[in-house]
Amino acid sequence: MSAATTTMTREVPPKSGLRAFVDKLKGGDEIAHLITLTAAAGIILITSLLVLELWRTSQLSRAKFGWMFFWTKVWDANFDNFGAAPFIYGTLVTSAVALAIAVPLGLASAIFLSELAPRRLSDIVSFLIDLLAAVPSVIYGLLGIFIVVPLMRTTLGPALKKVLGFTPLFAGPNYGVGFLTAGIVLAIMVVPFIISVSREVLLSVPREQREAALAMGATRWEATWQVVVPWARTGIMGSVFLALARALGETMAVTMVIGNNPQISASLFAPGYTIASVIANEFTEATGDLYLSALIELGLVLFLMTFILNGLARILIVATERGGGRPA
């Protein structure tokens, strides 16, 4: 035994730095570390490359139009005159309509699932809602074209006009396609995200908060609305931002029901256009470098909008789950 140990020590000479590193490599740990590190760095590389490519390929348009790109209302490929205003307007309006419908609906559902429903029922319903989130957007578009658009033209639109027609929002001719239809389809698409994130946030509110409110004689609703929801406020805001980021970038369903007309109109019945849908429609037909470059600049604008919103959303959600956005 002792002889073996002495021969062992005699055979292994003191290692130089390089030899030690090679030996470690043979052990496999450093190789595995290196390979996985490369993959992780690859993600950073891909993302930076994405930003770089958008910046580079939109160079022509940025140089020609500068900041005026955002204010110009004209989109004319024949005269090489491109402005983003109608598309930015359309993107913001459809998303606003979507949120106006989806936030109350989503928050109410999340309250039901976290506060009222028995755990089993809540889990099943949440599962179904997750499935809803998995439905591809082109299918929402398909249903939009063949169900929501006719419904808007024949029933929903005229009814809204009768009740709210005196406001500019619901004036003007109703074609079935337009901002409102796109907003409704978008609302259905983003509601699952609001529900699943808000439910998680509401469930993370400490039980004592509810019990304290109930012990003070509050009704179930008062405890929920005045104590639990304010506690979870920041996280719920986060879920709304997340949904907004989704709505801004959503392409197919909107393209299929918005009417594809680059105009700024106060009426929600009017056909419009969004950033994502103009890219989807015109990218393959874009003749001329400036045309393509302008479309890519629109893509850059869309990227920046969602980038900022996602960042905010993440900060808010993390902040609540770390110990509560205590009500002020």
Added chain:
Amino acid sequence: MSEPRIMWRKAVNAVMLTLTGVAAFGVVCVLFLILGYLIFNGGHSLNLNFFTQLPKPVGETGGGMANAIVGSLKLLLLAALMGLPVGLLAGIYLAEFGGKTFSFIVRYTTDLLNGVPSIVIGIFAYALVVLPVKHFSALAGGVALGIMVIPITVRSTEEFLRGVPNSMREAAMALGASKWKTIVTVVLPAASGGILTGMLLALARVAGETAPLLFTAFGNRYWGQGWGQPIASLPVMIYTYAISPYDDWHRQAWAAGLVLLMLVLLSNLGARFILARSKAV
């Protein structure tokens, strides 16, 4: 406190709580409406031809989408080959090797990439693959979808690897296994159910993506001529057929929608099934 005040508060309580239930019920109904409509409309139009024949020229009725089904599968294969390994390895890095600052940056970038609208990913793949060779290709579509697969795989892989108890790692190392041997033979197998689920969900998500394919894989009314040429896919077919003016194309769009939705929903259910089983073991 006066009697009417309490009555009022109780009434508000009852009304509002009922409304929340109605809202949740309504949202779930939407899912069943979607399913019902697609099964009703698509079921009518679905036949054997849909799976075996090529699209007919404009104006002729009949034909199918065999090329689009195969095309979608090919694109998914490309996406899986490109996206899954990167996602898996980066996930392993974050869970097993990562330091503090660099891991934070990687995680943040992954979330950022996950939030990029799919149409913007399409532009990126266009600039990267289509522009240099000047024509649309299956490869470009695969790149676009592959990029979208990465962030979802990373996050789920990391999450499930972190779920493996440290005692298992320590047991393996105490037996003399090196770190990578511990990861490959102990940690990965223990988390395999969850990791597979994540991968399946990632593929299911990109299977329905249309926007990034419009100007990368483009579309094709015939069998594709290889990876370097434009290729048909189910989502793009649904889009083109749905916005066309032809009734017969609408009929086929419904059929394709049903097939696509079933594909996506079944993979979602399958993924959850795998997860439930692996947890039970």
